[in-house]
Amino acid sequence: MTPLDWIVLVATITGIIGFGLWKSRGSKSVDQYLLAGKSMPWYAMGLSIMATQASAITFIATTGQAYVDGLRFVQFYFGLPIAMVIISATAVPIFHRSGVYTAYEYLERRFDAKTRALASIVFLIQRGMAVGLAMYAPAIVMSIIFGWPDQITTAVIGILVVIYTTSGGIPAVTWTDVLQMSIIFLGLISALITVFALMPHGVSVSDAIFLAGYSGKLNAVDLHLDWNNRYNLWSGLIGGSFLALGYFGCDQSQVQRYLTGKSVAQSRLSLLFNAMAKVPMQFFILFVGAMVFVFFLFEQPPVLFQSAAMKTISGQAAYSGVQKSYDAAWNARKAAALDLNAARKQHSSEQTRAAEQKLRAAQKQLDGARADAAHIYEKAEGEKDFHDTNYIFLSFVTRYLPHGLIGLVIAVIFAAAMSSSSGELNSLATVTVIDIYKRHFQPAASDSHYLFVSRLCTAGWGIVAVVFAQYGRNLGSLVEAVNRVGSLFYPTLLGAFVLAFFFPRVKGGSAFWAMLFGEAIILLCARYTNIAFLWYNVIGAILVVALGIFVAFFVHNPKEKIKC
Amino acid sequence: MKLPGDDDLEPPPILGTWPRLYTFILLWLGVVIAVLYGFTRYFA
Numbered sequence: 001m002t003p004l005d006w007i008v009l010v011a012t013i014t015g016i017i018g019f020g021l022w023k024s025r026g027s028k029s030v031d032q033y034l035l036a037g038k039s040m041p042w043y044a045m046g047l048s049i050m051a052t053q054a055s056a057i058t059f060i061a062t063t064g065q066a067y068v069d070g071l072r073f074v075q076f077y078f079g080l081p082i083a084m085v086i087i088s089a090t091a092v093p094i095f096h097r098s099g100v101y102t103a104y105e106y107l108e109r110r111f112d113a114k115t116r117a118l119a120s121i122v123f124l125i126q127r128g129m130a131v132g133l134a135m136y137a138p139a140i141v142m143s144i145i146f147g148w149p150d151q152i153t154t155a156v157i158g159i160l161v162v163i164y165t166t167s168g169g170i171p172a173v174t175w176t177d178v179l180q181m182s183i184i185f186l187g188l189i190s191a192l193i194t195v196f197a198l199m200p201h202g203v204s205v206s207d208a209i210f211l212a213g214y215s216g217k218l219n220a221v222d223l224h225l226d227w228n229n230r231y232n233l234w235s236g237l238i239g240g241s242f243l244a245l246g247y248f249g250c251d252q253s254q255v256q257r258y259l260t261g262k263s264v265a266q267s268r269l270s271l272l273f274n275a276m277a278k279v280p281m282q283f284f285i286l287f288v289g290a291m292v293f294v295f296f297l298f299e300q301p302p303v304l305f306q307s308a309a310m311k312t313i314s315g316q317a318a319y320s321g322v323q324k325s326y327d328a329a330w331n332a333r334k335a336a337a338l339d340l341n342a343a344r345k346q347h348s349s350e351q352t353r354a355a356e357q358k359l360r361a362a363q364k365q366l367d368g369a370r371a372d373a374a375h376i377y378e379k380a381e382g383e384k385d386f387h388d389t390n391y392i393f394l395s396f397v398t399r400y401l402p403h404g405l406i407g408l409v410i411a412v413i414f415a416a417a418m419s420s421s422s423g424e425l426n427s428l429a430t431v432t433v434i435d436i437y438k439r440h441f442q443p444a445a446s447d448s449h450y451l452f453v454s455r456l457c458t459a460g461w462g463i464v465a466v467v468f469a470q471y472g473r474n475l476g477s478l479v480e481a482v483n484r485v486g487s488l489f490y491p492t493l494l495g496a497f498v499l500a501f502f503f504p505r506v507k508g509g510s511a512f513w514a515m516l517f518g519e520a521i522i523l524l525c526a527r528y529t530n531i532a533f534l535w536y537n538v539i540g541a542i543l544v545v546a547l548g549i550f551v552a553f554f555v556h557n558p559k560e561k562i563k564c
Numbered sequence: 565m566k567l568p569g570d571d572d573l574e575p576p577p578i579l580g581t582w583p584r585l586y587t588f589i590l591l592w593l594g595v596v597i598a599v600l601y602g603f604t605r606y607f608a
Contacts, residue, residue: 074600081593085586213607221601233597265574268582275589279596 001398001406008407009414012183016415020176021167030450033169034101034430040171040260044178045270049248049257050277051177051184052420058285059184059413063393066289067296070217072231076534077282079240080248084275086241087249088268090501095255096264101434103255103497110500112508113439118515119496120435123252124428126489128461131424132468133485134417135161139469149308154469157417162462165422166455170260173423180415187412188288190405191397195291198400200298207341208294214340214356215297215363217290220283230532239534242541246490250497253427292396297337299400300330303373305391313376322376326369333362421465429457487533488526492519494537495544503545506552514548 001009031037040048065073100106104123108116139153165173196205203211212218222232248254248271261267303326304310313319336358343351374386397409433454442449492515499506499514522540525531531539576585 071604078593078597081589085589089582089586210607218604218607220604221597222604223601263574265576269576272585272589276592279593283600 001410002403004404005407005410008404009411012408012411013415013418016176016179016183016419019179020172020419028451030447030454032171033451033454034256034426034434036169036171036174036260038260039262040174040266041262042266042269042273044174045257045261045267046273047181048174048177048423049254049270049274050281051181051416052253052257052423053278058282059187059416060393061390062282062285063289063292064389064391066217066286067293067392068389071220071283071286071290072222074220074279074283074286075222075231075233075236076240077279078233078236079238079242080244080278081275082237082241083244083248084271086245088271091249091255091497092258092267092271093264094501095259096261096267100259102252102431103250104252104431104435107496107500107511108439111496111511115496115508115512115515116435116439118512119250119493120431122489122492122515122519123250123431126485127251127253127424127428128464129468129485131421131428131461132465132471134421134424135465136469151470155466157414158462158466158469161418161421162425162459165425165462166458169454170256170423170426173419173426174257174260176415176419177423180412180419183408183412184416187409188285191401191409192284192288192291194401194405195288195295195396198295198299203294203298203341207344208291210344211294211297211337211341212290214359215293216360217293230534235532235534239532239537242494242537243487243490243534246494246537246541247486250490250493251427251486252431253424256427256430257423289393292393295396295400298334300327300334301395303370304377305388305395307391307395309377309386309388312380313373316376316380318376319373322369322372326366326373329362329365329369333359333366336362425458425461425465428461429454432457432461484533487536488522489519491522491537491540492544494541495548498541498545499548503549503552506548510548510552513551514544517547518544 029037062073095103095106098106098109100109102120104116104119107119135158136150136154139150139157196208199208209218224232225234226232258267258270261270302310303323304313313322336355340352340355340359343355374388378384378386394413397406401409433450437453437457438445438450442453495518496511496515499511518540521543522536525536525539526533576582579585579588
């Protein structure tokens with residue numbers, strides 16, 4: 001980082017936060033602080049919803065995932081537009097017209113207090129863990145640039161986020177997100193242009209894309225149905241729809257965004273804007289990661305992308321053998337890539353096939369050397385399941401991007417992490433204050449009292465998030481970790497809301513017990529089966545709905561059975 | 565089938581009605597998946 005990078009970094013972060021705080025001036029009531037006085041236009045809500053998902057985790061981890069695993073992760077988002085249409089048609093008008101602060105407040109109106117409390121607690125556990133991961137992401141940046149331990153930097157960033165979050169409320173979060181999304185797009189486009197410009201002489205844009213294809217990195221759609229395969233068209237369309245229904249329809253961090261809308265139409269448009277833009281945007285982010293992979297076909301990367309891990313293994317006896325094997329494999333892969341490119345240009349299918357086989361064989365050897373290096377690190381540090389996926393893109397940025405642009409990309413990552421964490425902290429505080437504190441402990445206090453408690457809760461959840469973030473590096477790819485945690489809890493919430501919206505005969509007691517049993521079965525599935533996590537959303541939601549109907553008709557109200 | 569939001573008086577800014585806009589979004593998804601599938605096949 002040169003002084004130019006520091007100037008860009010500090011100016012961008014200060015500008016984004018300053019803009020958010022300026023737009024949120026006058027947030028002196030709970031209604032302003034938690035719902036922005038229901039004054040937000042659709043484009044601000046839409047970009048804010050998108051920015052919450054496209055956090056630092058998306059920027060860092062998704063590109064790394066494409067490097068390792070290709071584009072297949074894009075299928076995870078195929079269900080999102082379907083979910084957006086369903087939520088726009090059903091949940092948005094219901095929430096708007098009921099005039100609630102939180103989605104769970106609606107559950108009490110429809111069912112009872114204990115169902116609302118259970119849904120609130122499920123949300124608080126799930127989102128409390130996810131916000132910790134969102135805070136952990138920028139700590140990776142600091143660990144690469146400054147070599148600071150992840151744990152300390154997570155704590156420092158967490159404290160900064162908590163201070164910022166308590167001041168502006170949701171208006172600050174939303175307007176910050178708007179600016180942040182614009183800068184994210186700018187950063188991504190700049191990174192892609194740079195990676196193409198850095199390709200060696202003789203490798204054009206189309207050559208790079210073909211090389212990514214030959215390396216198996218452009219695997220965007222897989223039609224094969226496999227229950228144990230995390231990402232294919234069917235798990236994306238079905239499992240992804242259920243996950244997105246749970247996330248956008250039942251998670252307060254998202255519901256709160258579209259509750260700030262001026263009208264039902266404005267809130268719907270914000271979701272439908274996401275429905276159209278999300279898949280292309282995720283494809284673009286993954287595509288950047290795939291092109292970084294192609295760049296590293298010609299420029300040798302380190303065996304492990306995490307600099308601290310490299311320092312650890314370089315002192316180990318087994319390291320030199322692994323490094324030799326890695327060097328040999330990388331040289332073989334580079335030669336095969338050059339041969340492949342030349343053969344393709346000569347339209348020689350035989351030579352192309354031979355070079356492709358060499359490329360894949362060298363890649364296998366390279367992956368083996370990287371796995372061996374990871375084992376050395378695990379053995380030396382006593383850790384399990386070491387991953388460096390989250391370090392790949394940043395390693396590229398800090399080594400190869402021009403100065404100034406490095407500062408911009410780092411600023412994007414920081415701002416993304418800070419604003420998405422602040423939004424999540426804001427929603428956690430809202431549920432704690434509205435669904436727990438006001439409902440069960442202090443129902444008739446003044447507006448200023450609830451505003452004070454909201455700020456206090458924001459700070460409290462910030463501390464919880466920082467503690468959970470200490471375990472971030474053991475969770476593999478961060479983006480997967482967040483979705484895996486979500487898939488354990490969203491199905492229960494989704495099942496409860498489906499019962500609330502579409503099954504008027506199901507009452508509070510039935511929904512409550514269905515949620516409890518459903519959650520227990522999902523957790524057992526996660527512990528004892530190999531089913532890919534996206535399917536938990538389908539299984540769990542259907543299970544909760546079926547259990548709710550069963551308990552309502554056959555246990556709580558046996559007379560209904562006779563009527564039916 | 566009547567959806568909960570069908571009686572909303574404010575129409576969308578394009579395509580006139582909400583069901584038409586929803587249909588357009590789902591068609592868009594179909595086109596995006598088809599293009600990505602073609603992309604996968606072409607570069608595989």
